[in-house]
Amino acid sequence: MGSPDKRHRTQQATPESEKPAKPVSASAEDMLLVQNILSRDESAMLALVRRHHAVMVRVAQAFVPSPAIAEEVAQETWLAVLEGLSRFEGRSSLRTWLFQILVNRARTRGSREMRSLPMSSLGAADDEGTAPAVDADRFAAGGAWARPPVEGGDDPESVALRGELRARLVSAMEALSPRLKLVVTLRDVSGMSTEEVCNVLGITETHQRVLLHRARSKLRAALEPYLERRSS
Amino acid sequence: MTCQELTERASDALDGHQTPTEQEKFRLHLAGCGPCRVYLRQMEATVRLSGQLAAQEVVPDRVSNAVLAHLRKLPATDSAPAPAWAELPAGPMAAGLLSFLKRWGWHVAGAAIFAAFVLAAVAGGSGVPSRTVAGLHCLLDELAVALAPLAAVVWVARRQRHRLAGGVLPAVAAAGALLGQIILQVTCPMTVVRPHLIAFHATGVLVAALLGAAATRLLPAR
Numbered sequence: 001m002g003s004p005d006k007r008h009r010t011q012q013a014t015p016e017s018e019k020p021a022k023p024v025s026a027s028a029e030d031m032l033l034v035q036n037i038l039s040r041d042e043s044a045m046l047a048l049v050r051r052h053h054a055v056m057v058r059v060a061q062a063f064v065p066s067p068a069i070a071e072e073v074a075q076e077t078w079l080a081v082l083e084g085l086s087r088f089e090g091r092s093s094l095r096t097w098l099f100q101i102l103v104n105r106a107r108t109r110g111s112r113e114m115r116s117l118p119m120s121s122l123g124a125a126d127d128e129g130t131a132p133a134v135d136a137d138r139f140a141a142g143g144a145w146a147r148p149p150v151e152g153g154d155d156p157e158s159v160a161l162r163g164e165l166r167a168r169l170v171s172a173m174e175a176l177s178p179r180l181k182l183v184v185t186l187r188d189v190s191g192m193s194t195e196e197v198c199n200v201l202g203i204t205e206t207h208q209r210v211l212l213h214r215a216r217s218k219l220r221a222a223l224e225p226y227l228e229r230r231s232s
Numbered sequence: 233m234t235c236q237e238l239t240e241r242a243s244d245a246l247d248g249h250q251t252p253t254e255q256e257k258f259r260l261h262l263a264g265c266g267p268c269r270v271y272l273r274q275m276e277a278t279v280r281l282s283g284q285l286a287a288q289e290v291v292p293d294r295v296s297n298a299v300l301a302h303l304r305k306l307p308a309t310d311s312a313p314a315p316a317w318a319e320l321p322a323g324p325m326a327a328g329l330l331s332f333l334k335r336w337g338w339h340v341a342g343a344a345i346f347a348a349f350v351l352a353a354v355a356g357g358s359g360v361p362s363r364t365v366a367g368l369h370c371l372l373d374e375l376a377v378a379l380a381p382l383a384a385v386v387w388v389a390r391r392q393r394h395r396l397a398g399g400v401l402p403a404v405a406a407a408g409a410l411l412g413q414i415i416l417q418v419t420c421p422m423t424v425v426r427p428h429l430i431a432f433h434a435t436g437v438l439v440a441a442l443l444g445a446a447a448t449r450l451l452p453a454r
Contacts, residue, residue, distance in 0.1 A: 042300055045299060046299075071292075082306055143234025144235050144236075150270065161281045173282075188283055190286065212243055217239070223277070227274050
């Protein structure tokens with residue numbers, strides 16, 4: 001008796017950010033690139049592959065059990081993209097379309113390999129949502145820093161990703177749960193917008209923000225000793 | 233806002249996902265808190281460094297070779313041989329109509345047909361069925377005349393491997409229908425009856441343009 005009523009109320013209370021993200025349509029640049037590839041411009045195709053392949057492998061890895069399978073899925077995706085390119089209509093950005101194909105294939109492959117990751121079935125308050133961004137024991141009772149972060153010798157804005165720092169970031173990325181890794185890879189490694197990430201993964205903006213916040217906080221914590229220690 | 237609260241909002245702040253009130257609180261706290269400024273800079277550095285991760289990775293030759301080999305094997309879209317039936321005079325029309333139906337659904341097509349019949353009935357006048365028959369005859373005549381230039385343009389474009397711009401086929405079809413209309417102006421005795429002229433002759437031009445648009449959607453992809 002009360003349940004339809006409740007559902008109705010929840011729907012009414014749905015904030016803007018809970019709604020599915022609006023698709024970002026393709027830019028003129030995207031359409032030109034597609035035209036060039038369709039007229040057999042190999043360098044255009046290579047540029048596209050170089051731009052996205054590494055990220056595609058990382059994304060696929062969140063769904064399948066081994067890096068080798070992820071490579072395979074990414075490569076198959078490129079062939080599928082070529083097959084379907086003449087039907088690309090620009091309703092989404094080329095990048096979104098590319099990653100949607102990838103995620104579909106990786107998901108299928110992952111469930112065949114008995115490891116599925118139902119992104120949409122997860123609420124924002126799963127295990128990743130409860131850990132604080134910074135360990136609680138670093139704050140005093142009132143919420144002020146007890147052990148604050150320290151500025152390193154280098155300005156963090158000019159620190160380059162190489163050597164130990166790079167290795168640390170890679171391993172911290174690997175240590176993230178698949179969902180956190182997925183979101184931070186699409187958003188920060190690949191540089192997608194929030195809307196694009198939501199469209200590719202089929203999650204709400206709120207969920208994306210929570211996952212991204214957790215992922216970034218964990219990565220920062222892992223890099224903190226390096227950002228503080230390094231000095232030129 | 234406490235330092236601890238700030239660390240829970242840093243990611244949203246970097247992405248601009250804050251209400252103006254939150255933004256103001258955030259800004260006020262940062263202005264008076266050195267450690268939180270350090271924290272935010274570290275957060276920014278993390279995001280920036282993540283962005284550099286993939287740029288340094290190389291694509292294995294195996295992958296780029298496979299992709300390029302596949303690209304070379306792909307049937308070229310512009311010079312691909314069209315299905316045999318699409319080369320027949322009625323082919324482009326049928327293909328266009330099919331894709332139109334696929335895109336807009338049968339209910340829209342049904343509504344269009346219904347509207348055409350209502351127009352036909354109105355134009356047909358009271359109790360003179362022959363007029364409706366004559367009207368449909370005029371409509372079909374115009375479409376038939378429109379077909380010839382439409383098919384010719386499609387055929388030449390394929391020969392020249394030329395990709396047609398969006399408006400070309402509708403314009404060609406409409407022009408063809410207008411040509412048919414001019415011929416009918418001489419042969420049709422009812423062009424002086426305004427409802428007949430609007431319902432069948434003008435509609436013929438519109439329907440032709442519509443079919444041209446539908447043909448544009450389907451044909452270049454083949």
